[in-house]
Amino acid sequence: MQNRLANIILFHRKRSGLTQQELAELAGVGKNMVYELESGKQSVRLENLLKVLQVLNIELDFHSPLREAFLKEYSDAKG
Amino acid sequence: MQNRLANIILFHRKRSGLTQQELAELAGVGKNMVYELESGKQSVRLENLLKVLQVLNIELDFHSPLREAFLKEYSDAKG
DNA sequence: CTGTCTTTCCCTGTAAAAAGGGAAAATATC
DNA sequence: GATATTTTCCCTTTTTACAGGGAAAGACAG
Numbered sequence: 001m002q003n004r005l006a007n008i009i010l011f012h013r014k015r016s017g018l019t020q021q022e023l024a025e026l027a028g029v030g031k032n033m034v035y036e037l038e039s040g041k042q043s044v045r046l047e048n049l050l051k052v053l054q055v056l057n058i059e060l061d062f063h064s065p066l067r068e069a070f071l072k073e074y075s076d077a078k079g
Numbered sequence: 080m081q082n083r084l085a086n087i088i089l090f091h092r093k094r095s096g097l098t099q100q101e102l103a104e105l106a107g108v109g110k111n112m113v114y115e116l117e118s119g120k121q122s123v124r125l126e127n128l129l130k131v132l133q134v135l136n137i138e139l140d141f142h143s144p145l146r147e148a149f150l151k152e153y154s155d156a157k158g
Numbered sequence: 159c160t161g162t163c164t165t166t167c168c169c170t171g172t173a174a175a176a177a178g179g180g181a182a183a184a185t186a187t188c
Numbered sequence: 189g190a191t192a193t194t195t196t197c198c199c200t201t202t203t204t205a206c207a208g209g210g211a212a213a214g215a216c217a218g
Contacts, residue, residue, distance in 0.1 A: 004153075007153055008141055011149045011153070012143065012145055019194060019195085020194075029177085030175095030177040032178080033175085033176075035195070035197085036175090039196085039197095042124075042125050043124050043125070043126050043175070044175075045176080045204095046122070046124070046128055047121040050121065053141075058141050059143065061139070061140045061141065062087055062132075062138060062139055062140065063140060064135070064138065066090065066094055069090075070086075098163080098165085100164080109205095109206060110207085111167090111207070112205085114166070115205090117165095120205095122204080122205070123205075124174095124205070127205090159218105160218085161216105163214105163217095164213100164215070165212105165213080165214070165215085166211100166213070167211090168211080168212090169210080170208095171206100171207095171208105172206080173204100173206075174205080174206090175203085175205080176202080176203070177200105178201100179198100180198080180199080181197090182196085183194105184196080185192105185193080185194070186191100186192085186193070187192070188190085188192090
């Protein structure tokens, strides 16, 4: 348990009553992947992180000084 | 240009006046990595994504139904 | 149109993330 | 304290992301 992301995942998994193994199966990743995520390893594939977050109903967002400008242009472009 | 993350990165890079190559050098990753990020590839390593986001001054955040509960417990635990 | 810069997308070798098995350590349940 | 469950952390093999080089395609300036 080292970084914020690891904590977020651990917290949500515990609240959902899942073991690492169960979460791994639901996300379609290996059990070791979940363990590594929760121990703060940052060399995991983004793909696999996203699968795990999806199972736990966690959405990623960003913020930056350009956030508003981006959202305007992005929604304009996408309709 | 496929997903939201790719768009965010492209937008911020353009606004900062950097080429893919320059961003890659600043982030300490290969030029192909930046290209892949911007073309929506999700198999990149989280580590490398974070390096790129840091150069562009983009912070990741999350939200979920348990967000408030997590923040409370997390700040309590960390002081 | 011509030359410069940038992006897209090949290629190759190397490093390492992946899954899955297994077993000791830790934690929880009785 | 014994037993069951879960987590931590080994191992091996397979897969693949990575850097860096290179070159065609695209964008942009003079």
